Amino acid sequence: SLQYVPPYTEDCRTGMYPPSGPTFKGAVPWYTINLELPPNKRWTQIIADKKDAMISLAQAVRDLADAFVPSGRLEELVDKALPLMIDTLPYPFNEEIKGIATASGVPLGETLLLNIFYEVFTV
């Protein structure tokens, strides 16, 4: 049973496993990454499969940036300034991020923003 006012607290659920029903939206697919590959090649297969979803997320973040700064300056800052930071990041992460940008076609600044989002989001 559920209280019909926020925070909509439910009685403790039981029998939810194995996952099914309206709270389950699918299992997560498995991939293997070979750490002996050059860093910029490690994520290629995953990104090949997830390219459209990455591009869609990047567009949603762009729309969000434009909502905050309609002039487009924020987006310009990401695409022009962030790539200057890439080689200050520790190896091999900087190389892996470059490889992901190349494989996905998402601009390097936006791929980098995705990877430092935790620190940026605290703003």
Added chain:
Amino acid sequence: CTSLVAEDPHGNLIHARNMDFGLFMGWDMKNHSWVITEKLKPLLVNVDFRRNNNTVFKSTNFAGYVGMLTGIQPHVFTLTMNERFSLDGGYIGILEWILGKRDGMWMSFLTRSVLENATSYAEAKKLLSDTKLLAPAYFILGGNRSGEACIITRSRTHNLNPLELAVKQGRWYVLETNYDHWKEPLFLDNRRTPAMKCMNQTTQANISIKTVYDVLSTKPVLNKLTAYTTLMEVSKGTLESYIRDCPSPCMPW
């Protein structure tokens, strides 16, 4: 986010988490959902990181993100991280970085380095406790022996009030949402109390992957920000992840 590590009566450790992300980044009125959370779900992948054809660690990732938020070094340790809010936040760390002061570590690169290179729970705990960070965070770490689990509450420079499992004193699980464990959570966002209520109702005798999944499926521990649930058992070396949805009525966070 809600992360927890529980010890069953046989000394096995179960580490589980709800990843909640996308707050205030666009609300879809038509579908009653967060725009970014829904864009992240199709990007979910489980990754088996290998060297010499042996598994080094396994993780649940958003494709395109090279850092780690959820992972297991099979039979050694398990690690999740939850977001911590502090005025001394990541933007200060980024500013310092841009100005050339680069003695701190980006949070998700630290968790990736720990999962890839640490060789024990003790070593992982030391690295997560002592490495200077660009942003505050909660690290929830489980080991591979009875009693080995802790919540590491990190400011950018310090480890604050570490909380350890203490089964003999009755603390058979540790649970972290997004508030310091020694303070009350924000009343508008109290997922800790309902989660603990359900853990206590389950009791240690009945704790398992199944009953932990039940706890993480109970509103508001499950909410509109929940992208995925992960269940890990270090003794078996297993990691399972499931994409989630929270049918209305459901808390936005």
